[in-house]
Amino acid sequence: MKQPIIILLVLFSLLITHAQSREKKVTPEQRVYKRSLLGLANITQAPMTISSFEKGGDGGAPSACDGKYHLNSEYIVALSSRWYNYGQRCFDYIDIYYHDKSGKAMVIDECGSKDCPDNIVVASRAVWVFLQVPASEWGETLITWSVPI
The missing domain is CATH 1.10.287 (Helix Hairpins)
Known part of the structure; x- marks a missing residue:
C-alpha cells in the first residue's frame, strides 16, 4: 500500500x-x-517583517529567550506569541522559504506586543539578505516556514 x-x-x-x-x-x-x-511538518504561510535585534534597535528589549541582544548579522527570528508558545521554541531552528530560496533561522524572541499579529515571523536583516528578498519587498513579504523534522 x-x-x-x-x-x-x-x-x-x-x-x-x-x-x-x-x-x-x-x-x-x-x-x-x-x-x-x-x-515536512507544520508548513505555515506567514508575513515576514524585519527588525533589529541589536541594543538600541527597533526590536526594543533584549530577546525573550536569553535576555541578550543579538547582531543583525545572525540568522534569527522572533515568532508571534502563539507560535513562540511560552518559550517552547526558544533556540529551535525553523526553515524559511521565500520563492526558490530557503534557509534556517534560530528562534530567539517573541513578538508579543499589541502591534504583532498572531501569525508573524520577524526576521533579522541577515535572513532577508540570505533569502535575496528584493528591496521593493523589504519591510513585509509573504514566506512559508516549517519546523525541520
Whole structure:
C-alpha cells in the first residue's frame, strides 16, 4: 500500500519540477502543498517583517529567550506569541522559504506586543539578505516556514 503513495509523491514532485523548469509560475500554495507531501511538518504561510535585534534597535528589549541582544548579522527570528508558545521554541531552528530560496533561522524572541499579529515571523536583516528578498519587498513579504523534522 505504501508503494503507490511513494510513486504518486515522486510523480507529483517531478510534475512540479517540470512546471518550474518550463518557467511557469508555481503559486506559494503549490509550494506549500509540495513541501507537505515531501514530509515536512507544520508548513505555515506567514508575513515576514524585519527588525533589529541589536541594543538600541527597533526590536526594543533584549530577546525573550536569553535576555541578550543579538547582531543583525545572525540568522534569527522572533515568532508571534502563539507560535513562540511560552518559550517552547526558544533556540529551535525553523526553515524559511521565500520563492526558490530557503534557509534556517534560530528562534530567539517573541513578538508579543499589541502591534504583532498572531501569525508573524520577524526576521533579522541577515535572513532577508540570505533569502535575496528584493528591496521593493523589504519591510513585509509573504514566506512559508516549517519546523525541520
